[in-house]
Amino acid sequence: MGENIKAVLFDLDHTLVDTNPEYKLKVLNNALSSFGKSATLEETQYFWLNHDRERIIEEKGILMKDFWNKFYEFDDVVKRGKSTYAYPDAVSLLGKISGKYSLGIITNAPLNVAIEEVKCIGFDFDVVLSANDIPKPNPHYLIKACEELNVSPVEAIYFGDDLTDMIAAKNANIKGVLVDRGFKETNGYSPKIFSLIEAIDLIV
DSSP, X not given: OOTTOOEEEEOOBTTTEEEOHHHHHHHHHHHHHTTTOOOOHXXXXXXXXXXXXXXXXXXXXXOHHHHHHHHHHHOOHHHHHHTXXXXXXXXXXXXXXXXXXXXXXXXXXXXXXXXXXXXTTOSOOSEEEEOSSSOTTSOHHHHHHHHHHTOOGGGEEEEESSHHHHXXXXXXXXXXXXXXXXXXXXXXXXXXXXSGGGGHHHHO
16 A cells, blocks of 8 residues: 555654653642643643643643743653653554655654654654644645655655644645544544554555
8 A cells, every 4th residue: 555655754642652750740739830720630641731731731821931941841851752662653653664755754743752752762863843833733844854864745754643644744735644542632633643663554
C-alpha cells in the first residue's frame, strides 16, 4: 500500500512518546499552588491533552499570563525529557523503518521540549520541527518538512493522535493516519489505527 512512500512523519506527544502522569500532576499543581489553587487528576489529564487547556486555569480565576510564568518555573525542560518515555509500538515501528525512509517529527511543542523528549526514543530523525509559532492544523511545517527532506507531499505519510494533525496533513496534501491512543475523540476519522505496529502495512 505504501509503495510510493519516501518519508514517514510523526507528531510527537501521545503519538511517539508520553510523559509520566506523576510529572504532569506535580508540575501543574506546583504552578497552581502559587495562586492557592490545585488540580484534580482529571483536570490534569485534560490540561495536558486538550487544546482548550486554558479553560481549566481560567475557571480557577487565574490570569493566563501569570499562570504561564509560574508554570515554566516548574516545567524544567531537562526534567520533562527524563520523565518522558517512548511507546513500545513506536520503538518497534522505528526499528523496522529506520534507515529505509526519511523520518521526521512535526510537533506543536516548543523545539527545546521536543529535542529533549525525542532522546528517549533512541532513533535519529532527519528533521524535527516545532510548529509552536504556527501550530497545526496549519500545514506550514508539514510542508516545510517535505521541502527539507526533498520529497513531494504525496510521497509522505503523517501519523498523529489528534484531529488537528489530520487536518494539517490534508491541507498539506499528505496522507494522514490517526493514531487512537484512547485519550481523545476521533469522530469516526479514517484511516485510523490503534497501534503504530499497524502502521507498517501502510508504509511498506
